[in-house]
Amino acid sequence: MNRILSTGLASTMLVGGLVAAASPASATAQGCPDVGLVGYSISNKSTVYKATNLASDWFLDKDKPTLGYSSNKTGTVSASGTAGVTAEVGAIFAKASTSFSVTVGKTWSKSQTWSYSATAVNKAGKSKVRLIMTHEAKKFKARKYVITNGSGGTCHTTWKWTKWFTAPVKKNNNVWKLEYK
Template identity: 45%
Template sequence: MNRRLSATLATAVLAGSLTAISTPAQAAPVPGCVDAGKVFRTISAKSTKWVPTNIHSDWARPGVNITYAKNKTGSWTLTNTIGAKAELNAVLAKASASYDVALAKTWSKSDTWRYSAKVERKAGKTKGRLMMFHEAKRFAVKKTLVYNKSGRCAVKTVYKKTLTAPVKRNVNVWGIQYS
């Protein structure tokens, strides 16, 4: 009787082992891309630019001293070439973190602007004017999307763009713009 019990236990243990071995194979996930749908934005080719604003004097000939003194709102706006507002906001947030400075779609500041300078002689230029330039950051942005391709992860580029965005803070320089 002990032998029958041992044989029965051995069969039960062996059957249980086989079940345990075969169960994970049956429960294995179907191959695929667990990261499908993830979006990545990469910021590169960063530089600082000084973009002309709407604050400027009238044109003057070389040799003339120009004085500018007006109460006006200076502004500059990024031209959105990305598309939806939410996408632009995501890109500006990523670029702001990358530069460690707040970037925006627009910059504006109301103030009394005062500046004077002399229009110098420049080869090939016939006139100049005082111009206020605002600090901006130029960068390349690449958006990629992970997707499932035949059970494997694949990456596709959604877009590559170069943008110039104004900094939020009031950082300006004056200069002569020649024409």
């Protein structure tokens, strides 16, 4: 959003991924110079681990088994929250990647031989356990906005929608864990 506005018409300040424009009184008759500008703000950021498609069989946890997983497969995980905004996902994830300082995308996959093991414990209220691979993902709230003309020719931000997304990071950052049920 680094744009040069007409000299003397407006000054801009980047605040949390939004452009806020302040126009002098002489420019109000001409209206907002950024009308139609579309953007996204990213907030409520966190790191989570999403389950992949790789998991061992279920075992009875009362036996306190050592669970193992060894297979030559492709581990995959996909983003969530993209329904209804498919055409905009690229721009949203590009903004989120910049905000998190790590590349996120619609999917992550990696083929290799995965070999892991862990010893289960007997958990109260649970009867089965399995070993599952999770992959690092970034959870965030995205808001779409459009700049419109406000009263007196000032710039006004109109919020179009707010959605939660969880997007896998593109780097190979996985955690194997025990899942109980």
